[in-house]
Amino acid sequence: MMHERERWQLILTRLRDRGIVRVADLVGVTGASVATLRRDLAKLEDSGQLRRVHGGAESVASGQTPLTAPSFDASQTLNADLKQAVAQGAANLCQDGDSIILNAGSTTWFMAQYLRQHRMQVLTNSFPIAQELISHSMNRVVLPGGELYREAGIILSPFDEDAIQHFAASKMFMSCYSITPLGIIESDPLVARAEAKLLTRTENLIVVADSSKFEARGNMVVCPLTRVSTLVTDTGAPPHMLDHLRQLGVEVILIDPKEAKVLTAA
Amino acid sequence: MMHERERWQLILTRLRDRGIVRVADLVGVTGASVATLRRDLAKLEDSGQLRRVHGGAESVASGQTPLTAPSFDASQTLNADLKQAVAQGAANLCQDGDSIILNAGSTTWFMAQYLRQHRMQVLTNSFPIAQELISHSMNRVVLPGGELYREAGIILSPFDEDAIQHFAASKMFMSCYSITPLGIIESDPLVARAEAKLLTRTENLIVVADSSKFEARGNMVVCPLTRVSTLVTDTGAPPHMLDHLRQLGVEVILIDPKEAKVLTAA
DNA sequence: CGCAAAGCGATCACAGTCAATCATGAAACG
DNA sequence: CGTTTCATGATTGACTGTGATCGCTTTGCG
Numbered sequence: 001m002m003h004e005r006e007r008w009q010l011i012l013t014r015l016r017d018r019g020i021v022r023v024a025d026l027v028g029v030t031g032a033s034v035a036t037l038r039r040d041l042a043k044l045e046d047s048g049q050l051r052r053v054h055g056g057a058e059s060v061a062s063g064q065t066p067l068t069a070p071s072f073d074a075s076q077t078l079n080a081d082l083k084q085a086v087a088q089g090a091a092n093l094c095q096d097g098d099s100i101i102l103n104a105g106s107t108t109w110f111m112a113q114y115l116r117q118h119r120m121q122v123l124t125n126s127f128p129i130a131q132e133l134i135s136h137s138m139n140r141v142v143l144p145g146g147e148l149y150r151e152a153g154i155i156l157s158p159f160d161e162d163a164i165q166h167f168a169a170s171k172m173f174m175s176c177y178s179i180t181p182l183g184i185i186e187s188d189p190l191v192a193r194a195e196a197k198l199l200t201r202t203e204n205l206i207v208v209a210d211s212s213k214f215e216a217r218g219n220m221v222v223c224p225l226t227r228v229s230t231l232v233t234d235t236g237a238p239p240h241m242l243d244h245l246r247q248l249g250v251e252v253i254l255i256d257p258k259e260a261k262v263l264t265a266a
Numbered sequence: 267m268m269h270e271r272e273r274w275q276l277i278l279t280r281l282r283d284r285g286i287v288r289v290a291d292l293v294g295v296t297g298a299s300v301a302t303l304r305r306d307l308a309k310l311e312d313s314g315q316l317r318r319v320h321g322g323a324e325s326v327a328s329g330q331t332p333l334t335a336p337s338f339d340a341s342q343t344l345n346a347d348l349k350q351a352v353a354q355g356a357a358n359l360c361q362d363g364d365s366i367i368l369n370a371g372s373t374t375w376f377m378a379q380y381l382r383q384h385r386m387q388v389l390t391n392s393f394p395i396a397q398e399l400i401s402h403s404m405n406r407v408v409l410p411g412g413e414l415y416r417e418a419g420i421i422l423s424p425f426d427e428d429a430i431q432h433f434a435a436s437k438m439f440m441s442c443y444s445i446t447p448l449g450i451i452e453s454d455p456l457v458a459r460a461e462a463k464l465l466t467r468t469e470n471l472i473v474v475a476d477s478s479k480f481e482a483r484g485n486m487v488v489c490p491l492t493r494v495s496t497l498v499t500d501t502g503a504p505p506h507m508l509d510h511l512r513q514l515g516v517e518v519i520l521i522d523p524k525e526a527k528v529l530t531a532a
Numbered sequence: 533c534g535c536a537a538a539g540c541g542a543t544c545a546c547a548g549t550c551a552a553t554c555a556t557g558a559a560a561c562g
Numbered sequence: 563c564g565t566t567t568c569a570t571g572a573t574t575g576a577c578t579g580t581g582a583t584c585g586c587t588t589t590g591c592g
Contacts, residue, residue, distance in 0.1 A: 155409055
C-alpha cells in the first residue's frame with residue numbers, strides 16, 4: 001500500500017504536469033480509496049497547495065499566464081521537490097511587516113507560493129513573482145525599473161539611478177546558479193549585476209539553494225561567501241561545503257525534503 | 267469524458283489564440299454537448315473571463331490572469347466597443363522600430379492587444395499591459411520602478427530618479443479619466459503625477475479616448491490641451507470640443523466604431 | 533416583409549461526486 | 563495485554579454536472 005506522503009507527492013506532481021487531477025484517476029494510480037483521496041485533497045487544499053473543484057482538484061497556478069508557466073516548468077522538472085522544501089523553509093523565516101527582497105529564480109518563485117498569507121513589502125526583479133504575489137497574496141510589491149526580458153521574466157536595467165535605492169530590506173532571499181568556495185555564482189553578467197545591485201539594499205543575505213547547486217558551474221561571482229548571513233538548503237548538500245560555510249560564520253538551515261513538505265505549513 | 271475544468275481551460279486557450287469561439291466548434295473539440303458548453307460559457311461569462319455572443323463567445327480581451335481580469339472587467343462593460351475601436355485606430359499609428367509609451371488605462375490595454383504583430387520598444391507603467399505584450403507580442407517592454415498597485419495594476423513611484431529617465435519615446439499614447447477645456451484630467455493624484463512624469467519622455471502626445479470621456483469628471487489636470495499633438499476618438503465625440511481642439515492645433519482622428527476604421531484626419 | 537435555420541434558455545432524469553458517519557485494522561502507548 | 567490513536571475504506575443521503583427535449587428568440591436570406 002502507498003504511504004500518505006507518497007500519495008501527496010504523486011498528486012502534486014501530477015497536478016504540476018497536467019494542471020488538473022480527477023479523483024477517479026487517482027484511484028487508479030494510487031490504489032487508495034476515493035474517501036482517502038478526498039481527505040488528501042482536503043489537506044492539500046488546507047495547506048494551499050491546490051484548489052479543489054468538483055471531480056478533483058486543480059493547480060493553484062492554473063489559469064496563469066503563458067509567461068510564468070513555460071519559463072518555470074523547465075526548472076520545475078529539475079529537483080522541484082527539493083526546491084519546494086527549501087522554499088518553504090525559507091518562507092518560514094518571514095514575518096508580517098518585514099521588508100524583503102526576492103531575486104528572480106525558480107526557488108524564490110516557489111517561495112512566493114508560500115507567502116500567500118503574509119503581509120510584507122516585497123521587492124523583486126522577477127515579473128512572475130510579482131504577478132504571483134500581487135494576485136494571490138496580501139503583500140505589497142515593489143519593482144525596479146528596467147527592461148523586461150521575455151525568457152526569464154527578469155527586469156534588468158543598465159542604469160544605477162532607480163527607485164529601489166529608496167528601498168531598505170530587512171532580508172534578501174537569493175537563489176543562484178551555483179555556490180562555490182569563491183562565492184555565489186551566476187551565469188549571466190547582467191543578472192549578476194542586477195543581484196549585486198539588490199544586495200546593496202540589505203544587510204541580511206539569505207541564500208536559498210537546493211543541494212544540486214553545490215556543483216561548480218557558471219562564472220560570474222555575485223558576492224563572496226562571507227557576505228552570506230544564512231543558507232537554506234536541503235539535507236543532500238555536501239557536508240564539507242556546509243562546514244566551510246559555518247566556519248565563515250554562515251548560519252546553515254537544513255531542510256529534510258521528506259518531512260518538511262507539508263507539515264510545517266500548519 | 268472531459269472534465270469541466272479541462273473544458274474551461276481549453277475554451278479560454280482557444281479564446282486567447284483566436285479571439286472567438288463557436289459553440290458548434292467546441293462540441294467537436296471537447297466532445298461535450300451543446301447544453302453543457304452553453305453552461306460553461308455562462309459561468310465563464312459570470313466570472314468575467316469572456317463575453318458571450320450569438321453563436322459562441324469572444325475574448326473579453328483575453329481573460330488572462332486573476333490580476334487583469336477583475337481590474338478591467340469593470341471598465342470593459344463600459345463602452346468596450348468604442349474603446350476597442352479607438353484602440354485599434356491608435357495602434358495603426360505605430361510602426362515597427364518605434365519607441366512608444368503606453369500609460370495604464372483600459373483603452374491603452376485594448377491597444378496592446380492590437381500590437382501583437384509589432385516590433386517596438388514599449389514603456390508602460392501598467393502591469394497587465396506589460397504582461398500582455400511580453401507574452402503575446404514581439405515588442406520589447408520597459409517598466410518604470412515603483413510599487414505595484416493591486417487594483418489597477420499600475421506601477422507608481424513617489425521618487426523621481428528612475429530608469430525611465432533614460433527612455434526617449436517617439437510617441438506616447440495616453441488614456442485618461444476625462445477631457446475638458448482645462449486639459450487632460452485624471453482622478454487620482456498619484457496617477458496624474460505618474461503620467462506627468464511619463465510625459466517628459468516624449469514630444470509627441472497622442473490621447474486615446476472614447477467619446478464618453480468628454481463629460482467633465484475628475485479634478486487632477488495632467489497637462490493642458492495644447493500639449494496634445496493628436497487625439498484619437500470615435501465619431502460620438504461632441505463637435506464643439508473637437509473644433510476647440512483643432513483650433514489649438516490638435517490633430518483629431520475620428521474612428522467609426524461600426525466600421526472600426528479611420529474616417530477623417532484633420 | 534416573411535420564412536427557414538440556427539441558437540437560446542428552461543426543464544427533467546440520470547450518473548457521478550460530495551461530506552458525513554461508522555467500522556476495520558494496524559501501530560503506539562502505558 | 564488492553565487501550566488509544568490514527569489512517570483507511572465502505573455506506574448513506576444530498577448535491578452537482580450532464581445530456582436530451584421542449585418551445586421561444588434571433589439571425590440570415592430571398
